[in-house]
Amino acid sequence: xxxxxxxxxxxxxxxxxxxxxxxxxxxxxxxxxxxxxxxxxxxxxxxxxxxxxxxxxxxxxxxxxxxxxxxxxxxxxxxxxxxxxxxxxxxxxxxxxxxxxxxxxxxxxxxxxxxxxxx
Numbered sequence: 487x488x489x490x491x492x493x494x495x496x497x498x499x500x501x502x503x504x505x506x507x508x509x510x511x512x513x514x515x516x517x518x519x520x521x522x523x524x525x526x527x528x529x530x531x532x533x534x535x536x537x538x539x540x541x542x543x544x545x546x547x548x549x550x551x552x553x554x555x556x557x558x559x560x561x562x563x564x565x566x567x568x569x570x571x572x573x574x575x576x577x578x579x580x581x582x583x584x585x586x587x588x589x590x591x592x593x594x595x596x597x598x599x600x601x602x603x604x605x
Contacts, residue, residue, distance in 0.1 A: 493555050494546070497570065500577030501542050512537045545569045 515529050515537075525533075545566050552558025559570060574580045 494549055496577045496579045497546055497549070497573040500573035500575070500579070501539060501546065503578075504542075504573075504576045505539065508537050541565070542569055542573060545573075 512533065515525055515533055518525050545562065548562065548566070549555060549558040549570075552561070559567065562570065571580070
């Protein structure tokens, strides 16, 4: 393997943690839709944006195909680089952010998962 596996493994861990965290809610909403039940517009938007990990998987695929991890990250657009940061945060690889930014991150995480993740 020519790419450094550790950084890529961290990103995969982040995506896996996120999928595990959102799985129950995603399964519940998809089951309602399969039964032709209606869901709220908020839940519909959540499924289409937050629970949709196509972009994250696309970034992982691009980095796996790169000959060098750092070069692969350098070739990503700003959205791709933001996804890398997000995956690292989900994996617990980035230092905790203090102050208001941390509170905002906790709020956003709570919106994503409907779980209280921060104290």
